[in-house]
Amino acid sequence: SEGDCVGFNSASDYVLDVARFEAGCATQAQPIPERIRALEEALGLYRGDLLEGWYEDWALVEAERLRLLYIHALQVLADCCQAIGALPRALECMRRLAERDSFREDVHRRIMELHATLGQREAALAQFAECQRALKEAGISPAPETIALLEQIRSGTFVGLPAAHSSPAINANQVPAITPP
Numbered sequence: 001s002e003g004d005c006v007g008f009n010s011a012s013d014y015v016l017d018v019a020r021f022e023a024g025c026a027t028q029a030q031p032i033p034e035r036i037r038a039l040e041e042a043l044g045l046y047r048g049d050l051l052e053g054w055y056e057d058w059a060l061v062e063a064e065r066l067r068l069l070y071i072h073a074l075q076v077l078a079d080c081c082q083a084i085g086a087l088p089r090a091l092e093c094m095r096r097l098a099e100r101d102s103f104r105e106d107v108h109r110r111i112m113e114l115h116a117t118l119g120q121r122e123a124a125l126a127q128f129a130e131c132q133r134a135l136k137e138a139g140i141s142p143a144p145e146t147i148a149l150l151e152q153i154r155s156g157t158f159v160g161l162p163a164a165h166s167s168p169a170i171n172a173n174q175v176p177a178i179t180p181p
Helices: 017-025 034-043 055-082 087-100 107-118 121-137 144-155
Strands: none
Touching: 017 034, 017 055, 034 087, 034 144, 055 087, 107 121, 107 144, 121 144
């Protein structure tokens, strides 16, 4: 690197973690056990935003694209884990997702549902409180469907999640494109 320029010798013997991450996320054609393995390996490569501290438009756009791919991969991994009945693993994925994006009410609801399905009523109720705190920071209140879920959990009428949760297949090329400002 020199000044604000970075170069790379693509003829060298190298392994590019970003390319491995993207390849590991492109698992839609694989059976669920292989998808889980590939997604877990890919997600293990993601250690934070790309080129953190670089504020060039291209770097910010690419960092956001990869962050969205990471978030989508966590959702797909949670769906795969749920499909095979690995609810604690699905819950852990959704918690990781909530850490990266605490304002996503759908993520908080899914965590509540997973806790309730696992028989962890108090944890589900605590997750609602966490959701409410995060949304309050943004100046909004929980949506009616979140309140309805809370009431189902409180009253004991929540019946649990089905074996599979619907989610689109993951494809690195289908993650929404981010255009620079």
